[in-house]
Amino acid sequence: MTANRLLKLSRWLAGVVATLTLSHPAQAAFDVFACEPEWAALAKEVGGDKVSVYQATTAMQDPHRVEARPSLIARTRAADLVVCTGADLEVGWLPLLLQTSGNGKIQVGQPGYFMAADFVPKLEVPTLVDRSQGDVHPYGNPHIQLDPRNIALVARALNERLGQIDHGNAVYYQARLKDFEVRWQKALAEWETRAAPLKGMRLVPYHKDSAYLIHWLGMEEVMDVEPKPGIPPSAGYLSELLAKLQAQPADAITRGAYQDPKAVEWLSERTKIPAVTLPYTVGGTPQAKDLFSLFDDTINRLLKPRKPA
Amino acid sequence: MYKWAPNGNPVDRNFKFVAEWWYREYAGNMDFDADSTLGVGPVTEPFTAKQQGWYAQAVYQFVPEWRVGLRYDRLNEGSISTGPTGVAIGATVPNYTPWRAAAMMDWSLSEFSRFRLQVQQDRSQ
Numbered sequence: 001m002t003a004n005r006l007l008k009l010s011r012w013l014a015g016v017v018a019t020l021t022l023s024h025p026a027q028a029a030f031d032v033f034a035c036e037p038e039w040a041a042l043a044k045e046v047g048g049d050k051v052s053v054y055q056a057t058t059a060m061q062d063p064h065r066v067e068a069r070p071s072l073i074a075r076t077r078a079a080d081l082v083v084c085t086g087a088d089l090e091v092g093w094l095p096l097l098l099q100t101s102g103n104g105k106i107q108v109g110q111p112g113y114f115m116a117a118d119f120v121p122k123l124e125v126p127t128l129v130d131r132s133q134g135d136v137h138p139y140g141n142p143h144i145q146l147d148p149r150n151i152a153l154v155a156r157a158l159n160e161r162l163g164q165i166d167h168g169n170a171v172y173y174q175a176r177l178k179d180f181e182v183r184w185q186k187a188l189a190e191w192e193t194r195a196a197p198l199k200g201m202r203l204v205p206y207h208k209d210s211a212y213l214i215h216w217l218g219m220e221e222v223m224d225v226e227p228k229p230g231i232p233p234s235a236g237y238l239s240e241l242l243a244k245l246q247a248q249p250a251d252a253i254t255r256g257a258y259q260d261p262k263a264v265e266w267l268s269e270r271t272k273i274p275a276v277t278l279p280y281t282v283g284g285t286p287q288a289k290d291l292f293s294l295f296d297d298t299i300n301r302l303l304k305p306r307k308p309a
Numbered sequence: 310m311y312k313w314a315p316n317g318n319p320v321d322r323n324f325k326f327v328a329e330w331w332y333r334e335y336a337g338n339m340d341f342d343a344d345s346t347l348g349v350g351p352v353t354e355p356f357t358a359k360q361q362g363w364y365a366q367a368v369y370q371f372v373p374e375w376r377v378g379l380r381y382d383r384l385n386e387g388s389i390s391t392g393p394t395g396v397a398i399g400a401t402v403p404n405y406t407p408w409r410a411a412a413m414m415d416w417s418l419s420e421f422s423r424f425r426l427q428v429q430q431d432r433s434q
Contacts, residue, residue, distance in 0.1 A: 057317070062318050
């Protein structure tokens with residue numbers, strides 16, 4: 001190639017490179033890996049369009065029993081912040097993901113590791129834990145998302161963490177938090193008014209995951225359908241439960257959308273106590289599309305339980 | 310590996326399928342010492358052996374705590390090529406494909422214990 005043509009070629013290449021870099025400005029999207037749908041929803045509220053949120057599980061998956069798979073590993077590799085519940089809820093799969101991600105930013109103790117349960121007061125912290133108690137969580141009940149006051153606490157902590165890691169957008173995140181808090185406090189007042197008749201309602205949840213909801217609305221957890229947390233009820237145990245419920249009736253038997261309906265329906269038919277399916281998290285029911293409608297739908301379903309035929 | 314569960318929730322029902330295939334090739338020399346029985350002196354011959362095998366396994370949990378599974382293992386005969394001394398001592402491939410098939414059912418009383426019943430036909434010898 002002659003010197004002239006070489007010069008022309010290199011100018012042309014420089015032009016191409018310049019155009020490419022101009023049309024794709026270096027915009028580092030802040031990647032958030034959210035373990036569960038409720039934290040994905042909260043990250044979107046607080047982070048707005050400065051964050052790109054990946055939701056690792058759906059509302060139809062049991063968060064205790066998620067199978068780690070290569071696509072999840074790929075996502076943790078790219079994440080700037082991991083937002084999960086903590087309190088050992090994800091102990092069956094998150095540590096493996098963190099280990100295989102090779103991502104130093106999201107390891108335990110780093111700013112990129114955010115466990116929501118660290119920021120709320122926990123209920124049912126056991127004094128003694130052993131295998132005979134079933135799948136008891138040693139740090140307390142981790143199903144913290146069903147008390148909207150907890151969501152407010154986590155939102156604040158999440159905003160602080162986002163501002164810490166992504167200083168450039170700290171002002172934006174602060175504005176989004178303020179906006180969210182105003183709407184949330186208003187919604188909270190409405191929920192508490194509307195849910196006043198639920199006070200003292202006697203529930204039989206399938207798994208021990210409604211403690212925070214029950215605590216917030218002043219309801220009562222009579223017993224669980226599972227004999228011990230994480231152990232499915234056997235036919236024999238269901239008969240025992242039937243006898244207990246006939247002696248000591250409850251107002252509703254509840255289950256989260258991802259939990260097995262058969263046991264709950266069986267009990268409901270025989271005791272004539274209404275069976276209520278609750279969303280448990282964002283996306284659990286078609287009505288629970290975001291954090292606000294999650295609580296709207298939960299309260300609606302508890303206010304109008306349908307009696308079995 | 311292929312995993313399936315309804316709605317991605319493996320608690321109630323789930324299915325796992327695993328299969329592996331392997332291939333091995335040896336190439337080198339076989340050194341013989343003097344052997345009066347065969348009437349050969351110290352000799353070195355080239356030696357190559359090729360072999361492949363595979364297994365496939367499927368396990369299905371149909372209710373919580375109960376699973377059934379099937380597994381099949383197979384080793385293909387492969388091939389060995391060597392010199393006359395090697396052939397004389399019997400370094401050849403037997404005319405046989407070893408295989409093994411198993412069916413099982415198990416019950417997990419808890420995550421700490423499991424009872425399994427397995428029926429296996431082993432034709433690897």
